[in-house]
Amino acid sequence: MNVKISQEVYEKILEYSVISAIDLVIYNDERKILLAKRVQEPCKGQWWILGGRQIKKEMPEETAIRKVREEIGLEIKIEKLISIEDAIFNETSFENVKTGVHYLSRIYLAKHTGGKINLDNTQSEYKWVGKVDEDLHPYVKKALIDSGVFLKKNVTGVSGNLNEKNKKVIVMVSGGFDPLHLGHLLSFQAAKYLGDKLIVVIDGDKFLKNKKGNVFMPLEDRVAIIKELRCVDDVIVMGSGDLADAILYIRPDIFAKGGDRNSLDTIPKSERDACEKVGCKIVFNVGG
Numbered sequence: 001m002n003v004k005i006s007q008e009v010y011e012k013i014l015e016y017s018v019i020s021a022i023d024l025v026i027y028n029d030e031r032k033i034l035l036a037k038r039v040q041e042p043c044k045g046q047w048w049i050l051g052g053r054q055i056k057k058e059m060p061e062e063t064a065i066r067k068v069r070e071e072i073g074l075e076i077k078i079e080k081l082i083s084i085e086d087a088i089f090n091e092t093s094f095e096n097v098k099t100g101v102h103y104l105s106r107i108y109l110a111k112h113t114g115g116k117i118n119l120d121n122t123q124s125e126y127k128w129v130g131k132v133d134e135d136l137h138p139y140v141k142k143a144l145i146d147s148g149v150f151l152k153k154n155v156t157g158v159s160g161n162l163n164e165k166n167k168k169v170i171v172m173v174s175g176g177f178d179p180l181h182l183g184h185l186l187s188f189q190a191a192k193y194l195g196d197k198l199i200v201v202i203d204g205d206k207f208l209k210n211k212k213g214n215v216f217m218p219l220e221d222r223v224a225i226i227k228e229l230r231c232v233d234d235v236i237v238m239g240s241g242d243l244a245d246a247i248l249y250i251r252p253d254i255f256a257k258g259g260d261r262n263s264l265d266t267i268p269k270s271e272r273d274a275c276e277k278v279g280c281k282i283v284f285n286v287g288g
Helices: 005-018 060-072 136-148 184-193 205-212 219-226 243-250 269-278
Strands: 018-026 033-038 050-052 077-087 103-115 123-129 170-175 197-202 233-239 254-256 281-284
Touching: 018 060, 018 077, 018 136, 033 060, 033 136, 050 060, 050 077, 060 077, 060 103, 060 123, 060 205, 077 136, 103 136, 103 254, 136 184, 184 254, 197 219, 197 243, 219 233, 243 269, 269 281
Parallel strands: 018 103, 170 197, 170 254, 197 233, 254 281
Antiparallel strands: 018 033, 018 050, 033 123, 077 103
């Protein structure tokens, strides 16, 4: 049921109501995500995910398929609901709307299945991206991260079945995370992808001061932020002991290492021995 309403009526709705909307993280066979540059406010001139307003009596999946066809001419297959977000903007393309716009957006993950890109007049250009750029709008950045598209499915250094039946796989990561940044988040998400439970071991302030001379983000701040991440199940603070002690205490199935550690030679012998003792696999290149 595609009901057309006048601009005057729609402006009144925008002025006083929250609008139900659908946004889409669309990826292709190369696991790249489609972004288009917006022509209108809000967020004019910024790279954005596709989507739009849901019409009355239209199911969310129907809205998604319709908007992608209208805006860019592609066919998609909806895979899952990523999240539901409030999107509030002060800018709008409607001159009579003085209070900004407020959307309640369902964000879906979708696979590109066919069609040739044909932009409508709401987009000026498009691109397929293979990473989360720092200059993206926070709303778009969060959607791309939450989609999990950029997580590595094939990580070097793993052998055997990581997800045996009826066994909870514990994954451990460690570091100072000072300051905490996007690369750390992507690493946490990639590590969680390897198992069922993610435990983050954090270096204390004293250790960091001895290592690099100063602390940028105090321990309590790092712990508070990391604990709130959806991919993190538990946080353990390192005292004065060796990281091998944490491995022996946690007894993880997987010890995930980021891009700066890419071979056993870079892992202290005490940590390697502890992993061997508890049957923990060391996984390299997690999160890039």
